[in-house]
Each structure stands twice: as structure tokens, then as C-alpha cells.
Amino acid sequence: MQTEMDMPTLTPQQILRKRKAGEPLLPGELEQVHRHTIAVLLENTIGALIRVVNLFSARGFNLESVTVGETDDPTVSRMTIVTTGNDRIIGQVLRQLDRLIDTLHVEDLTGGSFVERELCLLKVRYTNETRAAIMDTAEIFRGKVVDITPNTMTFELTGPTSKIEAFIKLMQPHGILEVARSGRVAMRRSSGSWLTHEDPILNLSSER
Amino acid sequence: MRTDTIPLVRSARPVLSPESEPVAASAEPVTGAEIFVRALEAEGVEVVFGHPGGAVIHIYDEIARLKPRFQHILVRHEQGGTHMAEGYAKATGRVGTVLVTSGPGATNTITGIADAYMDSIPIVVFTGQVPTKLIGNDAFQETDTIGITRSITKHSFLVRDVRDLAWTIKAAYHIARTGRPGPVVVDLPKDVLLAKAPFAYPEEVHLRGYRLPGPPDPERIREAAELIAASRRPLLYVGGGTINANAADLLTQLARKARIPVTTTLHGLGAFPEDDPLSLGMLGMHGTWYANQAVQHADLIIAVGARFDDRVTGRVDSWAPYAKVIHIDIDPSCISKNVPVDCAIVGDVREVLEQLLPLVEPKDTKEWLAKIEYWRNECPLTYEKGDGKLRAQYVIERIRARTGGHAVVVTDVGQHQMWTAQYFRFLHPRTHITSGGLGTMGFGLPAAIGAAFGLRGRSDWPVVCISGDGGFVMNAQELGVAAAHRLPIKVAIINNNFLGMVRQWQELFHENRFSHTDLSDTNPDFVKLAEAFHCVGLRATRPEEVDAVLDEAWKVNDRPVVIDFQVVKEELVFPMVPAGASTSEMITKRLTPNAFV
Ligand SMILES: Cc1ncc(C[n+]2csc(CCOP(=O)(O)OP(=O)(O)O)c2C)c(N)n1
Numbered sequence: 016m017q018t019e020m021d022m023p024t025l026t027p028q029q030i031l032r033k034r035k036a037g038e039p040l041l042p043g044e045l046e047q048v049h050r051h052t053i054a055v056l057l058e059n060t061i062g063a064l065i066r067v068v069n070l071f072s073a074r075g076f077n078l079e080s081v082t083v084g085e086t087d088d089p090t091v092s093r094m095t096i097v098t099t100g101n102d103r104i105i106g107q108v109l110r111q112l113d114r115l116i117d118t119l120h121v122e123d124l125t126g127g128s129f130v131e132r133e134l135c136l137l138k139v140r141y142t143n144e145t146r147a148a149i150m151d152t153a154e155i156f157r158g159k160v161v162d163i164t165p166n167t168m169t170f171e172l173t174g175p176t177s178k179i180e181a182f183i184k185l186m187q188p189h190g191i192l193e194v195a196r197s198g199r200v201a202m203r204r205s206s207g208s209w210l211t212h213e214d215p216i217l218n219l220s221s222e223r
Numbered sequence: 224m225r226t227d228t229i230p231l232v233r234s235a236r237p238v239l240s241p242e243s244e245p246v247a248a249s250a251e252p253v254t255g256a257e258i259f260v261r262a263l264e265a266e267g268v269e270v271v272f273g274h275p276g277g278a279v280i281h282i283y284d285e286i287a288r289l290k291p292r293f294q295h296i297l298v299r300h301e302q303g304g305t306h307m308a309e310g311y312a313k314a315t316g317r318v319g320t321v322l323v324t325s326g327p328g329a330t331n332t333i334t335g336i337a338d339a340y341m342d343s344i345p346i347v348v349f350t351g352q353v354p355t356k357l358i359g360n361d362a363f364q365e366t367d368t369i370g371i372t373r374s375i376t377k378h379s380f381l382v383r384d385v386r387d388l389a390w391t392i393k394a395a396y397h398i399a400r401t402g403r404p405g406p407v408v409v410d411l412p413k414d415v416l417l418a419k420a421p422f423a424y425p426e427e428v429h430l431r432g433y434r435l436p437g438p439p440d441p442e443r444i445r446e447a448a449e450l451i452a453a454s455r456r457p458l459l460y461v462g463g464g465t466i467n468a469n470a471a472d473l474l475t476q477l478a479r480k481a482r483i484p485v486t487t488t489l490h491g492l493g494a495f496p497e498d499d500p501l502s503l504g505m506l507g508m509h510g511t512w513y514a515n516q517a518v519q520h521a522d523l524i525i526a527v528g529a530r531f532d533d534r535v536t537g538r539v540d541s542w543a544p545y546a547k548v549i550h551i552d553i554d555p556s557c558i559s560k561n562v563p564v565d566c567a568i569v570g571d572v573r574e575v576l577e578q579l580l581p582l583v584e585p586k587d588t589k590e591w592l593a594k595i596e597y598w599r600n601e602c603p604l605t606y607e608k609g610d611g612k613l614r615a616q617y618v619i620e621r622i623r624a625r626t627g628g629h630a631v632v633v634t635d636v637g638q639h640q641m642w643t644a645q646y647f648r649f650l651h652p653r654t655h656i657t658s659g660g661l662g663t664m665g666f667g668l669p670a671a672i673g674a675a676f677g678l679r680g681r682s683d684w685p686v687v688c689i690s691g692d693g694g695f696v697m698n699a700q701e702l703g704v705a706a707a708h709r710l711p712i713k714v715a716i717i718n719n720n721f722l723g724m725v726r727q728w729q730e731l732f733h734e735n736r737f738s739h740t741d742l743s744d745t746n747p748d749f750v751k752l753a754e755a756f757h758c759v760g761l762r763a764t765r766p767e768e769v770d771a772v773l774d775e776a777w778k779v780n781d782r783p784v785v786i787d788f789q790v791v792k793e794e795l796v797f798p799m800v801p802a803g804a805s806t807s808e809m810i811t812k813r814l815t816p817n818a819f820v
């Protein structure tokens with residue numbers, strides 16, 4: 016018969032909510048919560064994609080960013096997933112991801128050194144008075160104009176998320192009409208292919 | 224099957240008709256429906272539990288035309304079919320097979336698929352589907368079977384091209400059987416079954432994303448041996464993964480060599496003979512008091528093919544507070560999931576035990592075993608006797624005496640399930656089949672039927688289904704299947720005229736408000752029900768009738784027997800760890816309800 020058990024640990028959402036509310040975390044809930052950037056190589060099918068995303072939703076994780084695209088091998092896609100959560104539970108989810116038949120490789124890039132980039136398209140209103148200021152700012156951010164109309168400009172911008180967010184903030188006073196962000200893609204900084212990288216998932220922790 | 228499981232008999236008739244070798248290839252293009260039948264033959268499938276319908280009618284046509292080597296069993300409800308496949312798989316260690324039509328046929332299998340997923344049972348479920356060009360159009364009898372089953376399958380396939388059919392079937396059986404076993408769904412659009420292609424059944428399939436655990440890490444095994452050598456109060460905690468890996472014999476050797484007491488989970492029952500003094504029976508919510516005491520005092524827990532389910536651990540943070548934990552399991556995603564582990568060995572349980580056994584020296588655990596004996600005597604498993612009332616525990620003890628433990632016992636879900644686990648005293652692996660993870664009422668009868676098909680030609684041991692009055696009627700229609708095939712199964716209904724397990728919680732935690740659990744006015748006459756299905760119906764209402772009724776039942780060997788054991792309704796399953804409580808807070812007998820809520 017099913018009744019609720021005392022959960023041994025809280026979901027990431029519960030922990031964040033408690034933290035926001037300033038409530039103390041009990042022992043056992045005091046696990047580390049971090050942002051994780053996870054890269055997954057998977058079969059290039061919609062079913063594979065859904066299985067990966069399902070796993071996160073089943074464990075109560077919110078995905079801050081998901082990107083997916085073909086790799087140099089058209090039968091293989093690469094996903095980058097950014098999520099915040101309890102490290103131990105994320106570790107489990109990674110192992111569950113690895114267990115899926117459609118995943119070829121799973122790696123948590125967090126902790127190591129890696130490059131993370133995002134693409135942003137931003138449409139902003141301009142007038143003759145604001146135009147120069149907008150262009151100046153965009154130049155500092157290395158934004159490129161990809162479309163222009165008599166009263167709007169669309170910029171293309173790539174960079175780490177912090178840069179994109181700073182740019183959006185600076186454009187806000189001018190009147191942003193639309194923002195489209197790609198979500199993050201990421202890659203480990205190293206000379207080797209990641210397939211030769213030691214699999215961190217099976218390095219099981221032994222602390223108790 | 225290994226010889227350490229149910230002994231094989233040579234006298235019984237072979238399951239597969241020996242006339243011809245299966246066709247593994249044909250250059251001539253044949254229909255998908257024929258490929259399907261040929262592929263199942265080549266896979267060595269013995270039995271298909273199925274139910275026809277429009278989307279799979281061509282497969283049924285081929286079954287009639289080709290007269291394949293496997294037997295098709297017409298089930299009465301597709302849920303029953305999936306449980307039969309599970310029972311077959313559990314009893315034999317082989318993969319169970321189900322074939323159903325699209326839409327309602329497919330949705331009726333959901334409970335069985337989820338059950339197999341939770342209990343790691345290898346089954347392959349073939350579902351019909353509307354033609355590929357109609358998929359997504361809300362066509363007649365269309366459901367998104369792949370979508371619905373995604374989170375309850377180990378994997379699933381939608382076959383879009385007849386040329387993919389043969390290898391997909393091979394892959395499905397491979398995935399279901401290997402690693403941590405589980406259910407696989409193969410969705411078969413009707414046009415794929417009609418299209419033609421040459422048939423070739425591959426010898427093996429390579430799935431690049433499917434990595435099975437490699438050989439276990441010898442360093443970790445050495446570490447485990449050292450932990451065992453250093454421990455003074457070791458305890459083996461054994462789950463169903465040990466039986467799945469056919470490793471019960473090695474586990475038994477390990478326990479006896481090092482003199483380590485053994486407690487098993489519900490699914491681990493049978494992995495270690497319960498008549499051995501080292502056996503503590505089951506642990507957890509309705510486990511023995513002494514097994515749970517041993518957990519709470521152990522300094523080393525050796526978990527073998529177990530997953531630290533919440534029914535086992537109760538409140539996790541106070542479980543086994545003094546113990547280091549060794550965890551041996553095939554599934555790395557189980558390691559440290561609920562309880563942090565000190566030494567994790569990922570690999571096939573049998574392989575691990577083979578390597579661990581020579582490294583473990585005989586140990587002196589006398590003091591520890593004496594302590595456990597003290598607990599065992601202090602609070603043994605027991606129930607009231609001698610007042611002339613019929614109780615479930617007594618019925619189960621008498622069935623145990625009648626069979627000597629040489630039977631395959633399949634239970635449903637509820638109080639009778641826990642009493643069977645407590646009182647049957649299992650001796651052999653694969654002789655206890657139950658729905659543990661999902662706890663599916665209605666599992667028992669069809670799973671027993673599936674087990675009986677699995678034992679045909681393999682063993683003379685009887686299949687006994689122990690069911691509740693509530694759960695029995697959830698799939699009672701499958702009596703028709705048992706009768707049609709003259710399966711001599713014995714069905715013991717522990718009839719307390721209540722949804723007993725819920726009644727127990729209502730008594731203990733809801734101040735006797737027996738909301739919608741009383742079945743006494745509406746239960747059928749089970750004897751008449753049995754007879755209506757061409758089975759033998761018997762009844763016992765008092766303890767002194769039990770043996771005679773069992774004798775009578777055991778005389779019947781050409782059809783199923785259903786026995787209505789009318790037992791008292793007030794009996795509770797003890798001991799009990801209330802949900803969410805710590806393992807050390809066991810209730811061992813009836814108290815005033817408010818004492819422990
Ligand atoms: C399909 C399903 N529905 C509901 C439940 C919840 N449940 C668990 S045990 C139980 C009572 C079972 O009654 P019965 O079959 O008579 O067995 P008893 O407990 O009386 O031995 C119920 C309703 C369940 N496990 N499965």
C-alpha cells in the first residue's frame with residue numbers, strides 16, 4: 016500500500032524554497048546544491064531526447080536550459096543540459112541517464128574546466144536619438160546587426176550567459192520587443208576527445 | 224535454469240515440438256507478420272500470452288498458417304497476459320512474451336509492464352499499432368503506446384520499416400534479458416506487418432548505447448573481503464537480484480563458509496534456505512523482529528542484489544546506524560541511491576560472489592549469532608492458536624507442510640502476501656513469486672498460470688497461488704485460461720471478506736474507520752465461481768478441515784482447484800514498522816491504536 020515516506024532528502028526545488036524563505040535545513044537536507052552543466056551524446060531520435068528529459072522531470076528537476084543538435088555524425092545528437100540541484104541526486108540522475116539505451120555518453124562538466132556559450136537574438140526599438148548609444152553598447156558586446164527596420168534593430172550576440180544577460184539589461188531601457196536565446200552549449204577544455212575521458216559517473220563516492 | 228533452482232524432471236513432456244529446426248533466414252520476401260512468427264521461433268520462444276485484434280490479425284493468421292513451434296495462449300484480459308508473462312519469466316529465468324492489439328489491447332498491458340519494470344522482470348510486449356501513415360491522427364484504436372509506456376519500460380521500439388523488424392525483435396529480447404532485466408515494448412504498425420522483406424534473424428545485435436557492466440573491480444572485491452574479515456557483527460541482506468543472477472547457491476556457500484546470518488527482502492525469499500539456522504527470514508516493514516534487530520545492531524551490512532527499498536529501510540537516516548555497507552549490484556544507478564555505501568561492487572552478482580568466495584575466510588561469529596538467537600526467542604513470529612478459529616497463517620503453514628517447500632508459490636498483494644512471506648519458509652530460488660515493487664492486486668492468479676506454463680516439461684512441483692479475496696476477483700477471469708489448459712494449479716483464497724491490508728491500516732492508524740474495505744456482503748461464492756469456470760471449488764472454514772481439503776485438492780491433477788479458506792477478518796500482520804518510522808520502532812503486537820501514531 017502506498018503512503019508517503021519521509022523523504023530522505025528534499026528535491027532541489029524544496030531546498031531552494033526553504034533557502035529563500037530563510038528556513039533552516041535539517042541535517043540530511045544539508046546536501047550541496049549546485050548548478051550543473053551536463054553534456055549527453057545520444058541517438059539522434061526524438062524518443063531518445065524525450066527519455067533524457069523525462070528522467071529529469073521524474074526526479075523533480077527544473078531544466079534551466081536544454082540544447083540539442085546534430086554532431087559530426089548525423090546519427091548522433093549532443094545535448095547540453097543546465098540544471099540546479101542536490102549534487103548527490105544529480106549524480107544518481109547521471110547514472111540513470113547513462114543506463115538509458117539511447118545515450119552514448121554522459122558527462123557532468125561542472126567542476127572541470129569547460130567553455131559554455133549561448134547565442135541570443137534581440138530586437139530593440141530605436142529612435143534617431145538612441146541609435147548611436149545602442150550601437151555603441153552593441154559594439155562593446157561584439158553584437159552584430161542582423162536586421163534593421165526604420166524603428167527596430169535586431170542584434171546577434173554570442174557569449175557566456177553572464178554577458179548575454181548584461182546586454183539584455185542594458186537594452187531594456189530602450190524597449191526590447193523580442194528576445195530569443197539558444198540556451199547553452201558547452202564543451203570540456205582539453206586536448207582529447209571526451210570519449211577518451213575517464214568516466215566520472217562510475218567513480219562511486221564512498222563517504223558515509 | 225540452474226540445478227540449484229527447481230529440479231528438472233526428464234519424464235515430463237518437452238515444451239517445444241521437436242519436429243523441425245526454426246527457420247532463421249529466407250531469401251524470398253515474406254510479410255512482416257511471417258517475419259514476426261519466424262523471429263519468435265528463432266529466438267526460442269516457448270509460449271506467447273496474447274489476445275487478438277484488428278491491428279495484429281495478420282500475425283494471428285500466420286500463427287494459424289505456419290503452426291509455429293511456440294504455443295500461443297489466449298488470455299482473457301491483456302493485463303492477465305502480462306502477469307502470466309511475468310510469472311513465466313520468474314519461474315524459468317527466461318523472457319516472457321506478450322502479444323496484444325493496438326489501443327485498448329495496449330493500454331490493458333500498462334499495469335503489467337509497470338509491474339515488470341518495478342520488479343526487474345524480463346518481458347517483451349508486442350503491441351499492434353495503426354498503419355504508420357495514420358499514427359498521430361486519432362485513428363480507430365490508436366494510442367501513443369510508446370509515449371504512454373516510456374517511463375515504465377527499460378526500452379521501447381516503434382518499428383517503422385519491415386526491414387528493421389527482425390533485428391528489433393532480437394534487440395528487444397537482448398535488452399529485456401541482460402543487465403538489470405526489465406520490460407521492453409515493441410510497437411508494430413499494421414502496414415509494417417503487411418509489407419514484405421527477406422527474413423534473416425541475426426545471431427546477435429550490437430547496440431552502441433547499451434553498455435553492460437564489465438567484470439567487477441577486483442580491488443573492490445578485496446576491499447569487501449577485508450571489511451568482512453574485520454567485522455564482528457556482519458549481516459547479509461539479500462534481494463531478488465541474487466536470484467535473477469542465478470547466484471543463490473554461491474550466496475548460500477558464502478553465508479555458511481563465513482557464518483554470516485542472512486536476511487532477505489520479499490524478492491530475495493528463496494535465495495537462502497529458511498530452514499538454515501543462519502536464516503533470519505525477511506526484513507523490513509513486515510519482516511521479523513530479529514532480522515530488523517540484527518540490521519540495527521550490525522557493524523557490516525552486505526547487500527547482495529538488493530536496492531534499499533523504503534519498505535526495507537523505513538526511515539533511512541536511522542537504518543543500520545552502526546553498519547558499514549557493502550553493496551553488490553548489477554545496476555550502478557542503484558548504488559548509494561537511498562543509503563550511502565562504503566564499498567560498491569558493480570557487476571553480475573554471480574561473478575562477484577565467485578570471486579569474493581575464495582577471499583573470505585571462515586569467521587567466528589558465535590557471539591553475534593547467540594545475540595540473534597536471543598532476539599529470535601524473545602520475539603518469534605507467532606499468532607494465536609487453539610481457539611478454533613481459522614487463520615491465514617495456519618493455512619499457509621499447512622500448505623508448506625503439504626508441499627515440504629517443494630512448490631512454486633505465487634501470491635497476490637495484501638495481508639496474505641506478507642503472511643506467506645513470513646510463514647512459508649522458502650527453501651529454493653524461483654519458488655516465490657510476488658508483486659513487490661508495484662504491489663499489484665490481481666497479479667497472483669495470472670502469474671501462477673504463467674509459472675505453470677513455465678514449469679511444464681521442467682518440473683513436477685505444483686504451482687500454488689495464495690490470493691486475497693479482494694485481489695483474486697481483479698483477474699478472476701483468467702481461471703478460464705487455467706481451465707482451458709487443464710493446469711493443475713492450486714488457488715488458495717485467503718478469504719477474510721475484507722481488503723485486509725487496508726483494513727489493518729484503518730484499524731491501526733485511522734481509528735477503526737473501515738471505509739470501503741468490507742467485502743462480506745458482496746464477495747462472490749468462490750466455490751461456485753470456480754465451478755462456473757470448469758475448475759474444482761473447495762471450502763474450509765475451520766482449522767481441522769484444512770488438511771483434508773488440501774488432500775482433496777492435491778488429488779486433482781487435471782484442472783485447477785480453487786479453495787475458499789474462510790479466515791477471521793480481525794487478524795493483523797505483525798510485526799510491523801509503521802510507514803516512515805525507524806526500523807527500531809517495530810510494533811510487535813496489537814496495542815491501543817493511539818500508542819504509536
Ligand atoms: C490494483 C491495486 N489496487 C489497490 C491496492 C491497494 N491495496 C493493497 S492491499 C489491498 C487489500 C487487498 O485485499 P485482499 O486481496 O482481500 O487481501 P488481504 O489483504 O485481505 O489479504 C489494497 C486495496 C493495490 N495494492 N493494488
Ligand SMILES: [Mg+2]
Pocket residue numbers: 637691692693717718719720721722723
Ligand atoms: Mg482479503
